[in-house]
Amino acid sequence: MQTPPQSRCSQSCSPGYRKLAREGKPLCCYDCIPCPDGEISNQTDMDNCMRCPEDQWPNEKRDVCIPKIISFLSHKEPLGIVLMLLSLFFFLITTVILGIFIKYRDTPIVRSNNRNLSYILLVSLILCFLCSLIFIGHPEEVTCFLQQTAFGITFSISLSSILAKTITVVMAFQSTKPGSKLRKWMGSRVSYSVVLSFPLLQVLLCLVWLVTAPPFPHLNMQVEDGTIQIECNEGSAIAFYCVLGYLGFLAGISFIVAFLARNLPGSFNEAKHITFSMLVFCSVWVSFIPTYLSTRGKYMVAVEIFAILASSSGILGCIFVPKCYIILLKPHRNNRKYITKK
Structure with a gap:
């Protein structure tokens, strides 16, 4: 067939x-x-x-x-857990250092270079570590509003405090010269005006940003096949980089002033530590920008959190760890004779 x-x-x-x-x-x-x-x-x-x-x-x-799979930097995933634990760890370390400074507030090493500025700087660093937690979790309208503005304002307070401490170092040594007119400016007026005025400019910048083009939650469906990236859109990239640029300006000024004052006499001239801390700060954020632009989704958020933690811990380690070392382990150096030794 x-x-x-x-x-x-x-x-x-x-x-x-x-x-x-x-x-x-x-x-x-x-x-x-x-x-x-x-x-x-x-x-x-x-x-x-x-x-x-x-x-x-x-x-x-x-x-x-x-x-599609919904994707954002969650509290439950390993990357989110690690960043959250790091934030809490540095928050606790900074709180302990603040407690040490309060306990030993009347010792020469704490009183030198304006202890109130040290308190302000430590509190602002605590807020910096805590504000990184806002970046973790499901992006909402409120968290998108707070992320960049809280980061920008708290960092401006930190950098303004560092700038005020640097100016205090310079004025303290210059005012001792015969006939110096800086003696009448010595005290808290200059340092507190710096701490108040520079963050105020950042607050105004953030207010303009929130009024004109506020950040908002955005569903990004084009980044990766099969996923929806929920992220906070800056609203205005120009405003975001203006906030970063202002922080860079404050860090640059602090670095220049501290660098020029690094060779002033005194065994514990804080300008040397400030110079190195600003070098770390600037290095972190200069490397942050190209990395931030080359990543997307939750990894872009993780990069910014890492930059916040790295730069804040750099300031903490460079400025306060040496003082804590002397306070706790070398108490015989915690005296006026050692601090003023040339």
């Missing part, structure tokens, strides 16, 4: 594939090719694939659309 001839020269295309006619061949001759990314076919021998809705993605077989 003879087999009847087939009326087609190709097998049926399964779901997940579409037909592609062979050039110069009859219509029944075609190739089966997989549906492209973002499209499916749920029937056999389909001529064209169907695009999935924007919030869905093809399954592995490309025969049905499934919801």
Whole structure:
């Protein structure tokens, strides 16, 4: 018995594939090719694939659309847990150092270079470590509002305190010269005016940002196939970089003044420690910008958190750890004779 001839020269295309006619061949001759990314076919021998809705993605077989995976830096994932623990660790360390400074507030090493500025700087660093926690979790309208503004304002307080401490060092030595007119400026007036005025400019900048183009939660569906990245859109990239630029300006001024004052007499001239802390701060944020621009989604958030933690811990380690070392382990150096020794 003879087999009847087939009326087609190709097998049926399964779901997940579409037909592609062979050039110069009859219509029944075609190739089966997989549906492209973002499209499916749920029937056999389909001529064209169907695009999935924007919030869905093809399954592995490309025969049905499934919801995209929601992605953000969560408290429950390993990366989020590590960053959260680091933030809390540095928060606790800074709180302990603040307690040490309060306990030993009447010792020469704490009183030197304005202890109240040290308190302000330590409190602002505590806030810097805590503000990094705002970046972790599901982005909401309130958290998007707070992330960059809280970061910008707390860091401006820290850097203004450092600048005020640096100016205090310079004025303290210059005022001892015969006939110096800086003696009448010595005291808390100059340092407190610096701490108040410079953060105030950052607050005004942040207010303009929030009024004109505030940050908002954004569903980014184009970054990675099969995922929806929930992230905080800055609203205005110009305002974001203005906030960063202002912090860079404060750090640069502090670095220059501290660098010029590094060779002033005194065994515990704090300008040397401030110079190194500003060098660490600037290095972190200069490397942050290209890294931030080259990443997307939750990894972009992680990069900013890491920069906040690294720069804040750099300031803490360079300025306060040497003092704590002397207070706790070398108490015989905690005297006026050692501090003023040339």
